[in-house]
Amino acid sequence: NAGVTQTPKFRVLKTGQSMTLLCAQDMNHEYMYWYRQDPGMGLRLIHYSVGEGTTAKGEVPDGYNVSRLKKQNFLLGLESAAPSQTSVYFCASSPGGSGNTIYFGEGSWLTVV
Amino acid sequence: RKEVEQDPGPFNVPEGATVAFNCTYSNSASQSFFWYRQDCRKEPKLLMSVYSSGNEDGRFTAQLNRASQYISLLIRDSKLSDSATYLCVVNIADSWGKLQFGAGTQVVVTP
Numbered sequence: 751n752a753g754v755t756q757t758p759k760f761r762v763l764k765t766g767q768s769m770t771l772l773c774a775q776d777m778n779h780e781y782m783y784w785y786r787q788d789p790g791m792g793l794r795l796i797h798y799s800v801g802e803g804t805t806a807k808g809e810v811p812d813g814y815n816v817s818r819l820k821k822q823n824f825l826l827g828l829e830s831a832a833p834s835q836t837s838v839y840f841c842a843s844s845p846g847g848s849g850n851t852i853y854f855g856e857g858s859w860l861t862v863v
Numbered sequence: 864r865k866e867v868e869q870d871p872g873p874f875n876v877p878e879g880a881t882v883a884f885n886c887t888y889s890n891s892a893s894q895s896f897f898w899y900r901q902d903c904r905k906e907p908k909l910l911m912s913v914y915s916s917g918n919e920d921g922r923f924t925a926q927l928n929r930a931s932q933y934i935s936l937l938i939r940d941s942k943l944s945d946s947a948t949y950l951c952v953v954n955i956a957d958s959w960g961k962l963q964f965g966a967g968t969q970v971v972v973t974p
Contacts, residue, residue: 857904
């Protein structure tokens with residue numbers, strides 16, 4: 751039972767490079783999310799999607815773009831990486847609606863040097 | 864002011880003891896409340912939802928105080944395996960499923 755799968759798990763980027771994080775879920779969930787987690791800050795929402803073909807900005811969207819071309823996939827792109835984007839990135843999905851459990855992927859550790 | 868605030872700890876707890884900690888939230892329109900557990904370098908996982916009347920799940924008890932806008936988690940008979948960071952999570956009513964996360968309370972259970 752895969753649940754939410756993120757790739758890659760670890761990546762080191764140079765400042766200015768671009769990359770894409772891939773998230774895939776096999777639970778047929780409508781909602782998908784990208785969070786970043788930094789020490790002492792808690793999880794902060796970057797972007798989210800409430801269904802295939804939709805995306806919306808979260809709390810900290812600057813410097814990131816997303817796409818949800820297929821229901822099961824949610825891609826997070828960094829067009830020009832900055833050291834401030836060094837973080838742990840978690841993808842998550844949920845059936846949607848208040849009260850529903852949100853399921854997380856195992857995280858992607860990104861370092862920008 | 865953060866939407867959801869937690870004491871970061873750590874709470875150092877002898878094995879077998881009871882530990883309790885709170886989480887305060889600022890938005891009075893908050894509808895749903897959860898406790899998630901996060902182990903070091905792992906993803907958060909749902910521990911339990913928090914219901915208005917309070918609820919138990921084994922050794923874990925969660926309470927909600929809407930008047931004072933806080934939720935609490937109590938762990939009885941602490942086990943070494945309870946060592947983790949506990950995240951308080953709040954769902955705002957009109958947020959389309961967006962959750963507000965606290966930064967977490969670290970619990971360390973010692974032998």
